[in-house]
Amino acid sequence: MNKKDAEMIDQRIVELFRSAAAYINAHRASTFVIVLHGEALAAENLPNIVFDLSLLHSLGIRIALVHGCVDGDLERPPGQAPQPTSAGEMAKLRERAGGIGVALEAMFSQGTSKSPMRGADIPVRRGNFISASPAGVLDGVDLKYTGKVRKVDAEAIREELGRGAIVLLPGLGYSITGEVFALQPGEVATETAAALGADKLIVFVPGDGVGDANGATLPTLSLAEGEACRDRLLARGDAESRRAGLALRAALRACRAGVRRCHLISCRKNGALLRELFTREGSGSLLSGAEPHLLRAAELSDVPGILQLIAPLEAEGALVRRSRELLENEIGNFRIIEWEDTLVACAALYPVDGEHGEIACVAIDPAHRGAGLGERLLASLEQQAKATGMGHLLALTTGAEHWFARHGFEPRKLADLPANRRKFYNFQRNAKILGKRL
Numbered sequence: 001m002n003k004k005d006a007e008m009i010d011q012r013i014v015e016l017f018r019s020a021a022a023y024i025n026a027h028r029a030s031t032f033v034i035v036l037h038g039e040a041l042a043a044e045n046l047p048n049i050v051f052d053l054s055l056l057h058s059l060g061i062r063i064a065l066v067h068g069c070v071d072g073d074l075e076r077p078p079g080q081a082p083q084p085t086s087a088g089e090m091a092k093l094r095e096r097a098g099g100i101g102v103a104l105e106a107m108f109s110q111g112t113s114k115s116p117m118r119g120a121d122i123p124v125r126r127g128n129f130i131s132a133s134p135a136g137v138l139d140g141v142d143l144k145y146t147g148k149v150r151k152v153d154a155e156a157i158r159e160e161l162g163r164g165a166i167v168l169l170p171g172l173g174y175s176i177t178g179e180v181f182a183l184q185p186g187e188v189a190t191e192t193a194a195a196l197g198a199d200k201l202i203v204f205v206p207g208d209g210v211g212d213a214n215g216a217t218l219p220t221l222s223l224a225e226g227e228a229c230r231d232r233l234l235a236r237g238d239a240e241s242r243r244a245g246l247a248l249r250a251a252l253r254a255c256r257a258g259v260r261r262c263h264l265i266s267c268r269k270n271g272a273l274l275r276e277l278f279t280r281e282g283s284g285s286l287l288s289g290a291e292p293h294l295l296r297a298a299e300l301s302d303v304p305g306i307l308q309l310i311a312p313l314e315a316e317g318a319l320v321r322r323s324r325e326l327l328e329n330e331i332g333n334f335r336i337i338e339w340e341d342t343l344v345a346c347a348a349l350y351p352v353d354g355e356h357g358e359i360a361c362v363a364i365d366p367a368h369r370g371a372g373l374g375e376r377l378l379a380s381l382e383q384q385a386k387a388t389g390m391g392h393l394l395a396l397t398t399g400a401e402h403w404f405a406r407h408g409f410e411p412r413k414l415a416d417l418p419a420n421r422r423k424f425y426n427f428q429r430n431a432k433i434l435g436k437r438l
C-alpha cells in the first residue's frame, strides 16, 4: 500500500469514528437483550461477536445475553408441537449449558496484552434469574422437562447490569420443585426484554436478517410486514428461513410487549452488529414496535388527504403544484404515513428511465416533523427503487437540500439528469439537483 492510500484509509477511519458519535450517545445506558442460538454459538465468527459485545459494554450499554443449549434449540414453528425433553436429555442440556456458560465467561475474560480486549475487565454473572414451570401434557403427550417461563427476576438482573456486569441467561429455568426445565431461548429473551423494559432485543441469525420474497435483506419492517415475513419464512423448509422466522416471531412478541426496536443480525458476518448499531445503512433487519405511524402505499382515497397536506407547501413554493387529476393519475408512485387515521406524511418515487428514479413531493405535517417520518418514507422508497432495479435516485429541491444530504444525496449538475428529465427542468424554480447512487 502506498502512503497516499494509507492516508486515505486513516482519514476514512477518522470519519467513520466521528459519524458513530450520534449512535454512541443514543445507545449509552440502554439495555439490550441479545440472543445467541446454536448456530451463532457454533459460528467461526463467535469470537468477533463476543469482542463486539465487549465493545458495546465499554460504551455503557447494559447487556443480558441469552444463549441456547443445543444446536437446533427447542423451538418449533406454530402448529408443530413442542417436543418432550426426557430426563436423560435434560442431563445433557444441563451439562451443555454449563459448558457454554463457562466458554462465554472465558471469552469475555480475555485480556492478554495482545488481545484487543485488554484492560476491559468485564464481570459476567449467571444465576437463577429465570423461574420455569413444566409445559405439561399436550394432546396426551407428557412434555416432561420441556418448560415455559414462569417469572423473570428483573430486579436481580437489573442490579447486576447496574453493577456493570454482563448477565448470561441459558435456555433453562428453575422450578419451585427444585427441578430444571428446558426453555426456548427466544421465549427467555422475549420475557426478559419485556420484564426489563429493554431498549432493544437483538437476535443473531444465520442469514443477513429478514429477506424479502427475492431474498434481498429488508432493512426495516413494520409490525404488519414482520408478521407477513414471519409466516412466509416459517412456511419454507430450509433451516435458515426457519431460524429467521422464529427470530421474527420472538421479535414480534417483544415489540408487542413494549420493546421498541428488535434487530435480526447475521451471526456469520464479521462486524454485522457494529454496522447495524453504528451506521446509517445498518446491516440486518430492524423491526420497529410501538409505532403509532403506519406507512403504506397510497390509494385513490388518499388524494384529498395528500392535497390538504401539500397545499401550504405548494403555496410557499417548497413543492411543485399538482392538480387533483394529476395526483389521481400518479397516485401509484406515492407512499403515505397515517397517524390515528389521518394522513400526516407523503412522498413519491417517479421512474425517470430504467436506471434513474426521482424522489419527489416529500411532505411531512409540521406537527409530525423531526420524528423520523421523512427518513422512514425515504428508506421505504429507496428499498422500492432497489427492488425495481434502479441504480440512481434523484431529488430536485428548493428547501431541503441539507436534509437530503444527510441521507447520502450529493450535488449533481443539470447535465447529469437523464435527457427526458432535463428537458422539463424548471429554470425559474431553480431547484438544486441532487443524486444518490444506490
Ligand SMILES: CC(C)(COP(=O)(O)OP(=O)(O)OC[C@H]1O[C@@H](n2cnc3c(N)ncnc32)[C@H](O)[C@@H]1OP(=O)(O)O)[C@@H](O)C(=O)NCCC(=O)NCCS
Binding pocket: 313, 318, 359, 360, 361, 362, 363, 364, 365, 368, 369, 370, 371, 372, 373, 374, 375, 376, 396, 397, 398, 399, 400, 401, 402, 403, 404
Ligand atoms: C424536509 C422534511 C421532509 C423532513 O421530514 P422530517 O420527517 O421532519 O425529517 P426526519 O424526522 O426524518 O429528520 C429530522 C431531521 O432533519 C432535519 N431537517 C428537517 N428539515 C430539514 C431541511 N429542510 N434541511 C436540513 N435539515 C432538515 C431536522 O432538523 C432534524 O434534524 P435532527 O435529527 O438533527 O434534529 C420536512 O421538514 C418537510 O416536509 N419539509 C417541507 C417540504 C419539503 O421541503 N420537502 C422536500 C422537497 S421534495
